[in-house]
Amino acid sequence: MAISRYLASWKNLAGCVLGLAGLLLHFAGLAGSYWVVVVIGLYLVGALVAPPERVTLVTDPVEEAGALRSELDALVLRVHGLRVPDEAKPRIGEIAEVLRGMLDRPRELRADPDALHAVTRLVGTDLPLSVQSYLNLPWWYAAAKGSGAELVRQLDLLHADAVRTAERFHAADAQRQADHGRYLEDRE
Template identity: 85%
Template sequence: MATSDPVVRYLASWKNLAGCTAGLIGLLLHVAGLAGSYWVAVVIGLYGVGALAAPPERITLVTDPEEEAGELRGELDALVQRVKDLRVPDEVPPRLTEIAEVLRGMLDRPRALRADPDALHAVTRLVGTDLPLSVQTYLNLPWWYAAARGSGAELVRQLDLLHADAVRTAERFHSADAQRQADHTRYLEDRDR
């Protein structure tokens, strides 16, 4: 279940459903006159037996690719938007937007991204660690120190390196599609001969 409230999760679980079914059987035994004066204990006991006999809930450790890509896209969009409102060199927002466009091209295909663990790791690392860390480290410097040390140029250099990393990852990710397109072109050329 998607809910985090343990009571609601239990009420919707197979264990509760099996317990209620067994308890209902105990109630029917009482109505039929077979449970005697201990019918409450019989109903509770059968509920407990049914709840214990039911299979445990399935545990899902793998997240949905659509959900995972949506979270990454949300983090990326939030970072790009926040940087536009902060004191950063003028070159930073356009570079960050370029990196975001490259990464969104992969995040827009979540199932294919999940099928490529190297690309998924690279995108997750870029969005979750590398980009925020570069910007955050620059912003944590006092403005006068950053200006005197040329840290703005350092941030731009870091973003250039991260852009190159994102492009390399995207080229590997999209290479199969490019190969299919080239194969189709060869097929069409050969068909006309």
């Protein structure tokens, strides 16, 4: 992977261009019998002088939201085939639906760091941890201790957290809609 990255880098391209210039010097008769050294030297000069590659630390918001959505969809699909209480499956679906509403707008989600953090935490940690903790219990133990009710309670808390986050995330759109409604009323 590092080799293919270097082959497409500016350093390699600049070195190749200067190396080709060295070959042209050889064919023109200006490099003499040391043409190999001239070609290699010009390649090295080009590779050393070319600017380094840009470092990109921030991921594309569309890719990031797509990865979160894939993780969420995979979790919802997996839960439907597992041993969870009947009340838990629709709650997980409701949480997923609220989160998808924000993941469908990746650029706006990236612009709201609090919402992005909350969605990432809900999808990557909180929701899977609640379900996994329940599934790690033997079925007889979970039934005896009422762990299904605990899972449902945790899912209710996660749903409330997702709704609070979505309400803050969509507040500006709701305000724009209300403003437009007042504008239309005032126009008459």
